[in-house]
Amino acid sequence: MQFSKSTDYALHALAYLAHLNSSEPTGIKQLADVLNVSETYLSKIMTNLRKDGLVNAVPGAKGGYELAREASRISFLDVILALEGRQHLFECSNTTSKQHNMLVQETPASECRIKRVMDSAETQFYEYLSNQSIQSVISQ
Amino acid sequence: MQFSKSTDYALHALAYLAHLNSSEPTGIKQLADVLNVSETYLSKIMTNLRKDGLVNAVPGAKGGYELAREASRISFLDVILALEGRQHLFECSNTTSKQHNMLVQETPASECRIKRVMDSAETQFYEYLSNQSIQSVISQ
């Protein structure tokens, strides 16, 4: 289990935009050059960020990308969810097995303790990442 | 980013062994039946657990698997590391980019704040999972 490279690039791109703090949008060309990634590939990543409302995209000449809100209000979790999607880290696969029936029977709620532990771990993980902003990684 | 099915099965298998609490080893046939997975596939997973010292494997007639230590001393993290491996959740991909030079320059240690945030999240995540034992998911 690992974060995808896309998530890595997205974090770097946002950190760069936050660092620049420019009033003009920044083009994919400049962004790709700074991150050392191809323009077309990075553009897909930026589109994901746009779809989740983290950046604004300005088409046309002098266009590019800019943060949709202050860097202090964009969290690591926002970025990760935009790129990795919103499935849970742990998904029940065999909800028809004898084992499942056994473990679920033991609990009042319809959720066994295995799932509860894994989901709690995820919640705590995300909680931490939601408190880390892009602003916090650039120099003050 | 998601845990693999192998990790899922491994957790279930260990929970079952802990539940049985038998003095005799449990065969792959019984285990696969309870988990509703093929024997050969599950056997590969059990071998991973054995290689990490979480279970003992007894070959030959009347053989099978048994917990290598008390269930209270086998953590979720142990299982996850055995199945998912030990790479970090976040790996720097572009350590030659201009962005990297910029961010590393700002910090005294040779590690930028992006990496530090991600590694801290991982550490905390693992910390939590290392405190959850297999024993804790079965009925007392």
Place this chain on the structure above:
DNA sequence: GTTATTACAGACTCGTTATATCTATAATTA
């Protein structure tokens, strides 16, 4: 309006990993 610039969508390629099966082998008990 025309042209240059830029983001965007979609198809596509390629390599790797996850999932799963099959078979032959080695170890152990009966």
Place this chain on the structure above:
DNA sequence: TAATTATAGATATAACGAGTCTGTAATAAC
């Protein structure tokens, strides 16, 4: 010796990640 059981290795398949290419739409400058 025979039956049972785990293990290693080869193999198959599907899914996913990473990355490229191309044509299209939107905007600004001229």
